[in-house]
Amino acid sequence: MQNIYDNKKFFEEYKSMREKNVNANNLIENPIFKSLLPNLKDKKVLDLGCGYGNLCKFCEEDGARKIVGIDISKNMIEMAKKTNSSSKIFYFNKPMEKLDEIKEKFDFVLSSLAFHYVENFSKLINNIKNLLSPDGYLIFSQEHPLVTAFTSPAKKNIDCKIDIEGKRYYLLSDYNNIGKRNIHWYINGVIKYHRNFSTIINTLIENGFTIEKIIESYADEDILKIEPKYKYQNDRPYFLFIKAKLK
Ligand SMILES: C[S@@+](CC[C@H](N)C(=O)[O-])C[C@H]1O[C@@H](n2cnc3c(N)ncnc32)[C@H](O)[C@@H]1O
Numbered sequence: 001m002q003n004i005y006d007n008k009k010f011f012e013e014y015k016s017m018r019e020k021n022v023n024a025n026n027l028i029e030n031p032i033f034k035s036l037l038p039n040l041k042d043k044k045v046l047d048l049g050c051g052y053g054n055l056c057k058f059c060e061e062d063g064a065r066k067i068v069g070i071d072i073s074k075n076m077i078e079m080a081k082k083t084n085s086s087s088k089i090f091y092f093n094k095p096m097e098k099l100d101e102i103k104e105k106f107d108f109v110l111s112s113l114a115f116h117y118v119e120n121f122s123k124l125i126n127n128i129k130n131l132l133s134p135d136g137y138l139i140f141s142q143e144h145p146l147v148t149a150f151t152s153p154a155k156k157n158i159d160c161k162i163d164i165e166g167k168r169y170y171l172l173s174d175y176n177n178i179g180k181r182n183i184h185w186y187i188n189g190v191i192k193y194h195r196n197f198s199t200i201i202n203t204l205i206e207n208g209f210t211i212e213k214i215i216e217s218y219a220d221e222d223i224l225k226i227e228p229k230y231k232y233q234n235d236r237p238y239f240l241f242i243k244a245k246l247k
Contacts, residue, residue: 001095002117002191005051005073013186018052025113027223028230029141029239030054032215033112036139036243040064043107046131048096048140049114053080056089059110068102070094072117099127107133111140113239116148116192119180121199125207129246136246138209144216144240148194149175153182170236200242209244216240 004010017023033055041063047056050069059067066088071077072095080091094101096111096118109128118124128138142148150159151174160170178199181192195203204211216237219230 001072001097001119003072003095004117004187004190005071006075007187010186010190011073011075022227024230024238027227028217028233029113032217032239032241033139033141034058036213036215036241037062037108037110040108044105044133045108045110046070046102046106048099048109048111048128049117050080050091051076051112051114053084053089053091055110055112056080056091057084057086059108060086060088064088066090068092068106070096070102072096096124099124099131102131104131105133105136106131107136109136109138109140111138111142113141113143115140115142116194119193121193121195122203122206125203125209129207129209132246134246137243138204138246139241139243141239141241142200143192144237145175145195145197145200146170146172146236147238148181148192149173149177149196150183150194151177151181153184153188168232168235197240200240204242204244208247210247211242211244213243214241 040059042065045059045064045067047069050056050071053069056067056069068090069080070092074093077091077093109132160168162168176196178195181194183190217233217239219233223230
């Protein structure tokens with residue numbers, strides 16, 4: 001398991017991206033993720049790969065009775081404790097691979113943009129199932145499989161071609177080659193795991209989940225007024241969101 005968010009250069013770059021108001025997390029990912037959440041009053045929530053704890057704080061403000069946030073990165077947990085603390089939120093520096101160490105049940109397991117760092121998806125989903133109360137929900141986002149398929153370790157902008165009219169066409173290969181990717185994101189050697197769409201959905205089904213909603217991120221008019229470059233999401237969505245209920 002890689003802990004890239006504790007790499008000094010990576011963390012500094014990531015932090016400065018998140019400090020800008022205009023970024024894909026604030027403009028695209030967070031609003032769609034929140035649209036999938038029902039009212040959380042009196043619910044117990046577990047947030048996997050909680051990062052700065054923004055989502056934990058949102059759950060607390062929405063009335064959740066207890067929120068546990070875990071993250072593999074000490075840097076991220078430190079930031080979460082500093083910026084999003086509350087008597088109802090409990091942060092732990094723990095990888096998702098060790099979910100079997102958690103001995104309580106939750107109404108909601110949430111995870112925002114972290115599952116593509118986990119190698120064994122089937123084990124992860126099975127562990128989540130064991131942590132959910134009956135009728136519990138798993139709601140997560142991850143990089144879209146059309147994005148994670150990319151295999152080149154070189155800089156990102158070789159993943160498309162521009163035609164003579166300036167239109168961008170994305171390249172796609174290795175879509176059905178599931179597994180490890182070693183890519184460049186701020187630094188070389190960032191490890192992510194690609195799974196095609198059917199693997200993601202079938203793993204959820206095999207573990208007893210019913211899919212209630214799937215969203216692929218899109219460019220909406222209001223977002224394009226703020227950041228026109230997000231129009232490329234209409235060619236290739238950045239993020240995949242799944243809301244699944246334990247049967
Ligand atoms: C893109 S950030 C998202 C953070 C936060 N969920 C958000 O949306 O703001 C991915 C987070 O996943 C964490 N992460 C990566 N691999 C992990 C693992 N195996 N177990 C737990 N956390 C992990 C990283 O440390 C990082 O904080």
